[in-house]
Amino acid sequence: MNRTHTLLHRLIAVAALWPAVTLGQATAPAAEAKPAAEAPAPVEYSKKGADTCLSCHDDDHVNAIFLTKHAQPNDARSPFGKGQLQCEACHGPGGNHTKKVKKGESRPPMVQFGRKAVTPVAKQNAQCLTCHEKSMSANWHAGPHDANNVPCAACHDLHAAKDPVLARSTQPDVCYTCHVAQRGEFLKPYAHPVKQGKLACSDCHQPHGTTAEKQLVKSTINQTCYECHAEKRGPFLWEHAPVPENCANCHAPHGASNPGMLTARGPLLCQSCHSQQGHPSLSYGPAGLPGGTGPTVSTIVLGNCMNCHSQVHGSNHPSGATLTR
Ligand code: HEC
Ligand code: HEC
Ligand code: HEC
Ligand code: HEC
Ligand code: HEC
Ligand code: HEC
Ligand code: HEC
Ligand code: HEC
Ligand code: HEC
Ligand code: HEC
Structure with missing residues (x-):
């Protein structure tokens, strides 16, 4: 058994000692609950909270949540804080999902997360926003990710000791x-x-x-x-x-x-704005060239514009008007 595994199970043992949630008042957000195709969504929260879930879901991936900020028994705001709904704070009420399934019937699904989950993205994100609406700032709903139906869980992996996106x-x-x-x-x-x-x-x-x-x-x-x-x-x-x-x-x-x-490279970059007329693209040629028709030596021959105009971002030199110093 490796160390992580032992640690995980120790944490699970600790989790089992935490006070069970008071469930009397907790009710399902009935208006939001969308009936699934096969079976109606569960409406009742489990009496024993996480223990109920862990009796069937006890693998390393699920248990890794106990290594995160979401499973802080001392943080009252956390899903595992005192009086909180534990797993069901995110996955919604367990209800008949947690019971034995009769022959021919299918298990009512919990709220599931991710891009491929059956739960609509708006419903998934609403689960998170019950706690995170404020920390998200007002712009979440104006941003392209919410507008394009990207679930929180497309970026966040919560059943991981370290959420990779962070x-x-x-x-x-x-x-x-x-x-x-x-x-x-x-x-x-x-x-x-x-x-x-x-x-x-x-x-x-x-x-x-x-x-x-x-x-x-x-x-x-x-x-x-x-x-x-x-x-x-x-x-x-x-x-x-x-x-x-x-x-x-x-x-x-x-x-x-x-x-x-x-x-773009060298002169081409500069020439995309500075025309070839006058000096800009052509430097003054060697003296004594016949014709006198103006500049004759390409700056490309002399090298990059930046060889002379080295202060391309701006100059503080008194005579740096042409960005050469
Ligand atoms: C009696 C056993 C049992 C209990 C208790 C149970 N589940 Fe499940 N759960 C299952 C089975 C089996 C599946 C597999 C898919 C199915 O049958 O719908 C499942 C599927 C799920 C899924 C979807 C998994 C996926 O692949 O996306 C989630 C999420 C889930 N359960 C959460 C919970 C939570 C939270 C609790 C506690 C409130 C809980 N379950 C309690 C048996 C159980
Ligand atoms: C803070 C919200 C949150 C809490 C609390 C939470 N989950 Fe999850 N759960 C998620 C998200 C998001 C996913 C989607 C995949 C992921 O993040 O790994 C998920 C995925 C799952 C899955 C399907 C993937 C798998 O590994 O099989 C199961 C089953 C599950 N959770 C069970 C539980 C159980 C049991 C608990 C309580 C011990 C719990 N969850 C607590 C948010 C939560
Ligand atoms: C019951 C309330 C609650 C729910 C529901 C909840 N969270 Fe949290 N979440 C918290 C608290 C509390 C923290 C810790 C905040 C802190 O430390 O300041 C937290 C922290 C986080 C962090 C930061 C983790 C880190 O390591 O810094 C992320 C990311 C996050 N939550 C995403 C989610 C997502 C995604 C969902 C929905 C699947 C979700 N939360 C559902 C209460 C909640
Ligand atoms: C599940 C898919 C998905 C994931 C994962 C995702 N994005 Fe996006 N992102 C989108 C979609 C869809 C849009 C809106 C359409 C577009 O602009 O491509 C978008 C838009 C954006 C934009 C705005 C683009 C523009 O033209 O205005 C930025 C920036 C961005 N995402 C950054 C990120 C970053 C950073 C991450 C990781 C932390 C990330 N995205 C993860 C799907 C995703
Ligand atoms: C050093 C800052 C910086 C970093 C780091 C950065 N971006 Fe950008 N990103 C920008 C700027 C600036 C723009 C706008 C470019 C423009 O409009 O010309 C941009 C544009 C985008 C766009 C819009 C696409 C487009 O062509 O306009 C997306 C999507 C995007 N970034 C995603 C990402 C992702 C994903 C990462 C990480 C892998 C990332 N960015 C890292 C600065 C950054
Ligand atoms: C496109 C990817 C993406 C999506 C979608 C996304 N997040 Fe995040 N989230 C991040 C990244 C990246 C960070 C880390 C930001 C940083 O380091 O500045 C983060 C940080 C956080 C934190 C830590 C505190 C903070 O604000 O820095 C919380 C809590 C959180 N996200 C919750 C959520 C919730 C809830 C949703 C859905 C309503 C969500 N996130 C959707 C990428 C995403
Ligand atoms: C996006 C367009 C653009 C690009 C690219 C560009 N410039 Fe400029 N540059 C300008 C503008 C606009 C001015 C201001 C012209 C004015 O005031 O008459 C300017 C001014 C200058 C001046 C000062 C001219 C003067 O009369 O004060 C120099 C020198 C210069 N640029 C060199 C360069 C060099 C070298 C490059 C390549 C690294 C470059 N520029 C790339 C637009 C550009
Ligand atoms: C051999 C050095 C040298 C090279 C290479 C050079 N320049 Fe110049 N450039 C100068 C000098 C010196 C001046 C100032 C001339 C003056 O004051 O009459 C100048 C002036 C300018 C001016 C201002 C012109 C004006 O009319 O006031 C611009 C714009 C300019 N250069 C752009 C460029 C571009 C673009 C390149 C590359 C294609 C380039 N230079 C390459 C030395 C050079
Ligand atoms: C969060 C910090 C950060 C931001 C924001 C940022 N950069 Fe950088 N930038 C860096 C780092 C780090 C390097 C690499 C420096 C190194 O390797 O020495 C770098 C390198 C560069 C380089 C290349 C330097 C070279 O020698 O090749 C350019 C150009 C650059 N940044 C431009 C930008 C531009 C343009 C933006 C805005 C869109 C931007 N940076 C925003 C941190 C940043
Ligand atoms: C007119 C074109 C132009 C613009 C606009 C421009 N740069 Fe540059 N930048 C350059 C060139 C050319 C180089 C390479 C200089 C060299 O090779 O000596 C450079 C190099 C850099 C470098 C790496 C070397 C250094 O000087 O530190 C950084 C960082 C950088 N630029 C940041 C920026 C930032 C930030 C902005 C916007 C505020 C910006 N640049 C705007 C042309 C430009």
Whole structure:
């Protein structure tokens, strides 16, 4: 028997000693209870709470809940706090689900969670929101996940000692189950170190919904970037207009094939805004060239625009107007 297993069972033993729930007053949310196809949904809470459930459901996955914040007997708000409904706080009243099933009849289902569960998503999430409505903030219902019927349990695994979505190193894989394209972006050669577990999606996005575009943690892309790259905020004596406007004018926020996570390489990036007329794309050629028809040497020959315009994010040098110093 491994250590985890022993620990689990010790916790179960502790759980069994907890005072049984007072069940007299507890009633089912009758208006919400949706009748299942085969059998009516259970309406009565079990007299012995979790013990009833564990008499049939006693495996490592189910028991792992005792290692989480949801099974804190000393936290009155927790499902296992004093006077709470334990398993049924989430799964709804056990009723006939917990009884022997007669031949030919099927066991009435409990509230089930996840993307594939028979319980409608609105009902699943309502179970969680009875306790979490406040901590979710007002924007959950305005966000794209609720609007697209994503259940809490698509992201959260509650029967696990560590909910993977809450840790930087394991969170991205949870998001990639639906956001497949983003996995590819973070695998590009120049990317934010999400793959390395240094950053998580939730460092930039609020998965519970916000009014900001793209569900960013701050109101704009730039405000989000300044959280970690504060030096790019300035103020600069000489600003480069596209920088305060939007970092994504030049950078792909997730990752890119170009060094520095740039959306295009070297001169091409600059030339997407700066025309070839006059100097901008062409530097002054070597002296003595015949014709005198203007600049003759491509900056591509001389190297990248940044070789001279090194202060591309803005300059504080008195003579940095052209971002060269
Ligand atoms: C008498 C045995 C028994 C008891 C007691 C019992 N269950 Fe079940 N439960 C089952 C069986 C068997 C299934 C398998 C599916 C079925 O028959 O509907 C099941 C299925 C479930 C499922 C769905 C599992 C899935 O695969 O998604 C949940 C959730 C559940 N039970 C929760 C509970 C909870 C919570 C309690 C306590 C209130 C409880 N059960 C008490 C026998 C029991
Ligand atoms: C805080 C809410 C919550 C509580 C409390 C809770 N569950 Fe669950 N349960 C879930 C969610 C969410 C899932 C979906 C899958 C997951 O998170 O692992 C689930 C899945 C299940 C399943 C189906 C998956 C499996 O492993 O077979 C069973 C059975 C189950 N729970 C039984 C129980 C029992 C028994 C208890 C009490 C000891 C309990 N649950 C307490 C939220 C809860
Ligand atoms: C009976 C009330 C109750 C219900 C129902 C409930 N929770 Fe909780 N939940 C809590 C409490 C209390 C905490 C601990 C909060 C704290 O420590 O500040 C918590 C914590 C959490 C956490 C953070 C865990 C951590 O390790 O930090 C998540 C995620 C969560 N709940 C999700 C859910 C989801 C999803 C559901 C529905 C399947 C659900 N909860 C149902 C009371 C509840
Ligand atoms: C799209 C994925 C996703 C969905 C859907 C989701 N969550 Fe979360 N949740 C997260 C992530 C990621 C975190 C960690 C946030 C962080 O670290 O800043 C989190 C954190 C939490 C916490 C811990 C406290 C906090 O706010 O940081 C609670 C409680 C919680 N979620 C409850 C819920 C409930 C209840 C639902 C459904 C109504 C839900 N979540 C739906 C991804 C999700
Ligand atoms: C069960 C599937 C699912 C999971 C898991 C999921 N999402 Fe989503 N997400 C969606 C859907 C559906 C939308 C709305 C449609 C869209 O924009 O693709 C959405 C929208 C978004 C958006 C807004 C996109 C926009 O264009 O405005 C962001 C940001 C996002 N999700 C981030 C996350 C993060 C971060 C996680 C993991 C913590 C996550 N999602 C997990 C399904 C999911
Ligand atoms: C460093 C910050 C940052 C991190 C980390 C991050 N994102 Fe984003 N994400 C952004 C920004 C900024 C945008 C908006 C891009 C735009 O509009 O040009 C965005 C856009 C999105 C979109 C909308 C799709 C689109 O093309 O507009 C989705 C979905 C998304 N991110 C999911 C994720 C997921 C999943 C993760 C984690 C695996 C993640 N993001 C990590 C900053 C980040
Ligand atoms: C939560 C912190 C965080 C946020 C927010 C953030 N970054 Fe980063 N960024 C990092 C880290 C960490 C690195 C990797 C630094 C390293 O490896 O030295 C990085 C690297 C970069 C690099 C590449 C540097 C190089 O040398 O290749 C660029 C460009 C960048 N970030 C731009 C952005 C932009 C644009 C945004 C806003 C969309 C943003 N960052 C938001 C933390 C963040
Ligand atoms: C006009 C295009 C452009 C815009 C807009 C832009 N950058 Fe950059 N950024 C660059 C270029 C070019 C480099 C590479 C410089 C080099 O290779 O020397 C770079 C490099 C970086 C680096 C890594 C090297 C360093 O200087 O730290 C970070 C971080 C960065 N940018 C963040 C940002 C942030 C944050 C914003 C928005 C406030 C932003 N950038 C807006 C062009 C831009
Ligand atoms: C998204 C468009 C855009 C991109 C990309 C861009 N710029 Fe600019 N740049 C501007 C705008 C707009 C101004 C302000 C022009 C003005 O004030 O007349 C400017 C100003 C400048 C100036 C100062 C000109 C002056 O007269 O003060 C220099 C130098 C410059 N950019 C260099 C670059 C370089 C080098 C790159 C590539 C790393 C680049 N720009 C990429 C839009 C862009
Ligand atoms: C060999 C160094 C060098 C290179 C390479 C270079 N520049 Fe310049 N650039 C300068 C200098 C010096 C000035 C200031 C000229 C002046 O004041 O007349 C300047 C001025 C500018 C101006 C302001 C022009 C104006 O009319 O005021 C822009 C915009 C500009 N460069 C864009 C670019 C772009 C885009 C590239 C790359 C395609 C580039 N430069 C490559 C040295 C260079």
